[in-house]
Every structure is written in structure tokens, then in C-alpha cells.
Amino acid sequence: xxxxxxxxxxxxxxxxxxLLLVSLxxxxxxxxxxxxxxxxxxxxxxxxxQVEALREKMGLNDPLLFRYLSWLKGAFTGDLGNSTSFNQxxxxxxxxxxxxxxxxxxxxxxxxxxxxxPSAVISSRRPxxxxxxxxxxxxxxxxxxxxFVLSLVSVLxxxxxxxxFAVGKYASPSKDFxxxxxxxxxxxxxxxxxxxxxxxxxxxxxxxxxxSNDYVRTSKSRGxxxxxxxxxxxxxxxxxxxxxxxxxxxxxxxGGSLIVEQxxxxxxxxxxxxxxxxxxxxxxxxxxxxxxxAMMVIVYFAADVxxxxxxxxxxxxxxxxx
Amino acid sequence: xxxKKISPYYIVGGILFSIIVIACILGLLGVGPDPEKTSAxxxxxxxxxxxxxxxxxxxxxxxxxxxxxxxxxxxxxFAGVSVALVxxxxxxxxxxxxxxxxxxxxxxLGNSIMCFPGILLAxxxxxxxxxxxxxxxxxxxxxxxxxxxxVYRTEVIKIKxxxxxxxxxxxxxxxxxxxxxxxxxxxxxxxxxxxxxGLANMTLSESAMSYLGLGVQPPxxxxxxxLSDAQSYITAAPWLVIFPSLMLVIYILGLYFISEGIRGDK
Numbered sequence: 001x002x003x004x005x006x007x008x009x010x011x012x013x014x015x016x017x018x019l020l021l022v023s024l025x026x027x028x029x030x031x032x033x034x035x036x037x038x039x040x041x042x043x044x045x046x047x048x049x050q051v052e053a054l055r056e057k058m059g060l061n062d063p064l065l066f067r068y069l070s071w072l073k074g075a076f077t078g079d080l081g082n083s084t085s086f087n088q089x090x091x092x093x094x095x096x097x098x099x100x101x102x103x104x105x106x107x108x109x110x111x112x113x114x115x116x117x118p119s120a121v122i123s124s125r126r127p128x129x130x131x132x133x134x135x136x137x138x139x140x141x142x143x144x145x146x147x148f149v150l151s152l153v154s155v156l157x158x159x160x161x162x163x164x165f166a167v168g169k170y171a172s173p174s175k176d177f178x179x180x181x182x183x184x185x186x187x188x189x190x191x192x193x194x195x196x197x198x199x200x201x202x203x204x205x206x207x208x209x210x211x212s213n214d215y216v217r218t219s220k221s222r223g224x225x226x227x228x229x230x231x232x233x234x235x236x237x238x239x240x241x242x243x244x245x246x247x248x249x250x251x252x253x254x255g256g257s258l259i260v261e262q263x264x265x266x267x268x269x270x271x272x273x274x275x276x277x278x279x280x281x282x283x284x285x286x287x288x289x290x291x292x293x294a295m296m297v298i299v300y301f302a303a304d305v306x307x308x309x310x311x312x313x314x315x316x317x318x319x320x321x322x
Numbered sequence: 323x324x325x326k327k328i329s330p331y332y333i334v335g336g337i338l339f340s341i342i343v344i345a346c347i348l349g350l351l352g353v354g355p356d357p358e359k360t361s362a363x364x365x366x367x368x369x370x371x372x373x374x375x376x377x378x379x380x381x382x383x384x385x386x387x388x389x390x391x392x393x394x395x396x397x398x399x400f401a402g403v404s405v406a407l408v409x410x411x412x413x414x415x416x417x418x419x420x421x422x423x424x425x426x427x428x429x430x431l432g433n434s435i436m437c438f439p440g441i442l443l444a445x446x447x448x449x450x451x452x453x454x455x456x457x458x459x460x461x462x463x464x465x466x467x468x469x470x471x472x473v474y475r476t477e478v479i480k481i482k483x484x485x486x487x488x489x490x491x492x493x494x495x496x497x498x499x500x501x502x503x504x505x506x507x508x509x510x511x512x513x514x515x516x517x518x519x520g521l522a523n524m525t526l527s528e529s530a531m532s533y534l535g536l537g538v539q540p541p542x543x544x545x546x547x548x549l550s551d552a553q554s555y556i557t558a559a560p561w562l563v564i565f566p567s568l569m570l571v572i573y574i575l576g577l578y579f580i581s582e583g584i585r586g587d588k
Contacts, residue, residue, distance in 0.1 A: 014430070017430060018430060018433060018434050018437065021430060021431060021434035022434045022437055022438070025434060025435065025438075025443070026446075029443070029446050029447055029450060030446075030450060140575070140578060140579070140582070141571075141575065143575075143578055144522070144571050144574040144575035144578050145571055145574075146526050146529055146530060146570065146571075146574070148529075148530055148533055148546075148549070149529075149549065149567045149570060149571065152549055152552075152553065152556065152563050152567065153563065153564075153567055155556060156556050156557075156560055156563055156564075159556065159557050160557070160560075251437075251439045251440070252439070252440060254439040254440065255439040255440015255441060255442060256440060258439075258440065258442070259440070259530050259533070259534065262533075262534065263553070273442075273445070274534060274535075277445070277446075277449040277536070282450075285446065285449070289438070289442055289443070289446050292438070292439055292442060293437045293438045293439070293442070293443075296437045296438070296439055297434075297437045300433075300437065
């Protein structure tokens with residue numbers, strides 16, 4: 001029990017440090033701007049008085065460390081000030097775009113799980129045989145298709161087959177939930193395809209390793225059916241190693257969603273990000289970047305803790321688990 | 323001794339990869355029309371004998387643009403991976419060799435960089451410092467460095483315990499020399515698959531950045547930029563989407579197959 005408490009404590013400490021580092025990286029990325037930030041935001045046509053007013057408003061005249069600390073305080077209390085181009089609080093802008101990006105990532109994660117698990121189970125039943133070969137070839141090819149390219153091609157196919165507006169117009173989930181899911185389905189599929197291949201590959205390898213263990217042979221000689229061995233013994237054990245892979249997949253799905261939103265014209269965080277970049281809206285930009293990264297830090301942390309709860313063996317050599 | 327049978331992965335991967343290399347060489351030699359020359363009379367022409375892949379909305383020859391784009395794609399992926407490799411090697415070796423606080427600090431920094439989903443960090447770095455070929459390369463190199471650092475760290479920890487390293491230490495060889503002369507060459511073999519996969523992932527990221535308008539800047543051609551321009555004409559001129567997509571997939575698939583071949587050899 002004591003061991004578990006120290007483990008959780010050391011992990012939480014590491015979580016804190018990582019969050020701090022992520023915030024530092026985000027802040028640093030915005031502090032390396034060559035020249036005057038206020039001037040960059042306002043453009044060359046602004047008068048010196050305007051620039052000076054903005055500098056004062058954004059706190060640019062304060063020392064760097066002070067600016068970082070006040071930004072950090074804002075980031076953790078959810079108050080990053082106003083966006084310079086939308087004239088709205090950064091946090092409310094981000095929250096209004098969350099349904100699209102999170103919906104897209106969640107839906108594609110569901111697709112990844114629903115497709116990769118059955119195909120990995122079928123594939124690993126008879127490795128090297130017909131179905132394994134078919135799935136593996138599919139896996140290789142889909143691994144190499146960038147999500148935004150797949151999106152463009154599927155928009156092309158959809159428009160040729162069903163007319164231009166087949167892709168569907170976005171509706172907010174509170175208004176029309178059916179339409180919301182419908183319009184996210186194709187983008188989610190495009191984001192998911194390469195990651196389905198990745199999860200499939202990982203899961204297949206993991207199942208095959210488990211299969212060669214003694215306990216599988218013992219279960220077989222006890223007369224258990226293949227299906228029962230697979231679902232009762234092999235899959236739960238393979239899941240442990242898949243948890244980490246899935247947390248990385250989730251990060252890639254999120255990153256992919258940001259770009260694919262652009263192709264399908266979905267009003268999500270990705271679009272907001274591109275608008276913020278285009279308008280050089282640094283408060284908004286730093287907010288989006290920090291919150292997305294902070295979310296991934298927490299996901300990785302959760303995956304790590306979950307894995308340790310599933311597999312007590314990992315706790316012994318946690319020293320080099322970094 | 324009989325020659326070992328070459329894995330089919332190498333053959334397929336090699337063929338796909340050489341398609342892009344040939345395209346790149348043709349692009350460098352300047353075969354075909356000028357990729358940046360616009361023409362009002364030949365807008366959105368379908369593929370034909372005079373325009374092998376058709377023309378775009380500004381009358382530019384798509385075949386010439388694809389050749390030119392392959393040049394930048396190859397260059398950025400190799401240059402970006404080199405930057406990542408140098409940074410990752412140094413960081414990974416320091417972390418693996420010295421261990422302790424060095425290891426913790428370097429790996430924490432690497433993990434924090436990896437927490438930014440996808441190309442978010444590179445996107446921000448480029449948008450802040452201004453989109454240019456140079457900025458794209460160092461931003462992507464920085465984002466990819468932790469991957470290499472991890473592989474190197476694991477390898478160095480493995481090699482560090484071997485007798486010949488111990489021997490060198492006893493002889494009082496300078497740690498930098500041990501790392502550079504004794505550990506680095508032995509660890510390098512393990513990093514080759516990571517390099518090949520890194521090239522593929524670098525291309526994926528670069529094309530996505532160019533698609534978003536933050537990679538290779540017009541009038542220079544890049545697959546991502548051609549595709550984002552093509553989006554408005556997707557029904558009228560599908561070839562504008564099909565050919566660049568195909569080239570991009572060929573390059574990445576070729577690299578994946580080569581990396582599969584290397585893994586199969588082990």
C-alpha cells in the first residue's frame with residue numbers, strides 16, 4: 001500500500017513538472033517573435049501611440065519572468081484574457097469550438113477500436129495465412145495515407161457519387177444531434193484510417209506474443225475453446241501494452257482532427273487555430289496550444305496509471321519507466 | 323555461401339522510393355515546362371499528351387509542378403531528419419550515458435515536447451517565426467528530436483554495460499571520446515529503422531503544414547500547397563487532387579516498406 005502511495009505521488013509530481021515544462025515551451029514559442037509583438041499584431045500601418053497602448057494592455061512592458069508568471073496564472077485559472085482579433089475571452093472561444101474537435105477525436109477513437117480489434121483477432125488466429133495477409137496489406141497501405149489527403153479524395157469521391165453537398169453541413173450537437181454525428185462521420189473516418197492500421201499492427205504483435213506463452217498451451221490442454229482463451233486470457237493481457245499505444249493514437253487523432261477540420265470546413269479548434277495564426281492573435285493561439293498539450297499530458301498520465309493498475313509487475317521497475 | 327534472399331519489402335519499397343528520386347532528378351534538371359509559369363489560355367486542362375497531368379487554375383503544368391514539389395519534399399524530409407537526428411543523438415547519448423539527473427531532465431523535456439499533439443508545436447513555431455523553408459526544417463527537426471533521443475538512450479544504456487566500455491573507462495578515456503568513438507557507431511545500426519520512419523513522418527507533417535499554408539511558400543510548388551489550391555476545383559479538375567496525392571502516398575509507402583524490410587532482417 002505504501003509503495004502504491006509513493007508511486008502515485010511521484011507520478012503526480014512528474015505530471016506537475018511536465019505541465020510546467022509544457023507551459024514554458026508554449027510561452028517560449030511566443031516570446032521568440034523577432035521584433036515587437038504589438039507591432040506584429042497591429043501591422044505596419046498602426047501609429048506609435050496605438051502600438052504603445054497595446055503594449056501596455058498586453059503587459060509587454062513588464063519583465064519576461066513576470067509576464068510568464070501572470071500568463072501561467074491565467075492559464076491555470078482559465079483566464080487568458082481577450083482574443084485580440086475576436087474581442088472575446090479566449091476561454092469562451094475555445095469552449096465554443098470544443099464539440100467539433102473532441103467529437104471528431106472521440107468518434108475516430110471509436111472507429112479505431114471497433115475496426116482494429118476484430119481484425120487483429122482474426123489476423124492473429126492464423127498468422128501468415130490469407131486473412132492475415134489481406135489485413136496486413138491493407139494496414140501497410142492505409143498507414144501511408146495522410147488524413148488530409150484521404151479527406152480530399154473522399155470529398156472527391158462523395159461529390160462524384162452523390163453530388164457536392166453529400167458531405168453534410170455542420171450542426172451543433174444541442175440542436176440536431178443526428179446531423180452532428182452524421183457530418184462528423186466521414187471526417188472521423190479519414191482521421192482514423194492510419195491509426196487503425198497502427199493499432200492493428202500493435203495489437204496483432206501483442207496478441208501473438210501472448211499466444212506463445214505457456215498458460216495458453218495449458219488452457220488448450222485443459223480443453224478450453226480457442227475463442228474462450230482469446231477473450232478470457234489473451235486479450236486482457238494484450239490490453240495492458242495497448243493502453244500506451246492508444247494514448248499515443250489519441251494524440252495523433254487530435255492532431256489529425258485539427259487539420260482535417262480544415263478540409264471539411266468544420267468550425268472546430270483547428271479552424272480557430274488557423275484563424276488565430278492568420279490574424280496573429282497570440283493570446284488565443286497560446287491558449288489553444290497550451291490547453292491541447294495540457295490535455296495530452298493528463299491523458300498520458302492517466303494511461304500510465306491505468307497500466308500500472310492493470311499490471312502490478314510494472315511497479316517494481318518503475319525507476320526507469322520514464 | 324549463398325546470398326540471402328532479398329525481402330520483397332525492399333524491392334517494392336525501393337521501386338516506390340526510386341519513383342520519387344527520379345521525379346526529383348527530373349525536377350532538378352528542369353525537364354518539361356516551367357513549373358511557375360502561368361498561362362491564361364490553358365487553365366484547368368485535363369491530362370493530355372502536351373500536359374501529362376493536366377494544368378491547374380492558373381494554367382501551370384501540373385506534371386512540372388509535381389516534379390518540382392518532389393524536390394522540396396525530399397529535401398525537407400532529409401534535412402529535417404538530419405536536424406532531429408543530431409539533436410536527438412546528442413540528447414539521447416547524454417541521457418543514457420550519464421543517467422541520473424541528466425537523464426531525468428532530458429527525458430522530461432523530450433516528453434513535454436511530445437505532449438503537443440501532432441504538428442501543433444511546429445505549426446506555432448513557424449507561424450511565429452515566419453514561414454520559410456529554413457524555419458519549417460528546424461521546427462520539424464525539433465519536434466522529431468525526442469523520438470531519436472529515446473531510441474539512442476535505450477541503446478546507450480544497453481551498450482554502456484559492456485566490457486569494452488568498462489575497459490575504456492578504466493584506461494581513463496574521456497567520456498566524450500567514449501561516446502563518440504565507442505558507443506555512437508555501435509548504436510547507429512539500431513537507429514536506421516527510426517530514420518526511415520522519421521523520413522515518412524516528416525513528409526506527412528511537412529505536407530500537412532504546406533496544406534495549411536505554413537510550409538513551402540508559393541510560388542514554389544509542394545504537394546500540400548498544390549492540394550490546398552486544388553480543393554476549390556475538386557469536381558471540375560479531379561486530376562489536381564489525384565496526382566499529387568498519389569505521389570505523396572508513393573513516397574511514404576516506399577519508406578514504410580523499406581523500414582519493414584529492415585525490421586524483417588533483424
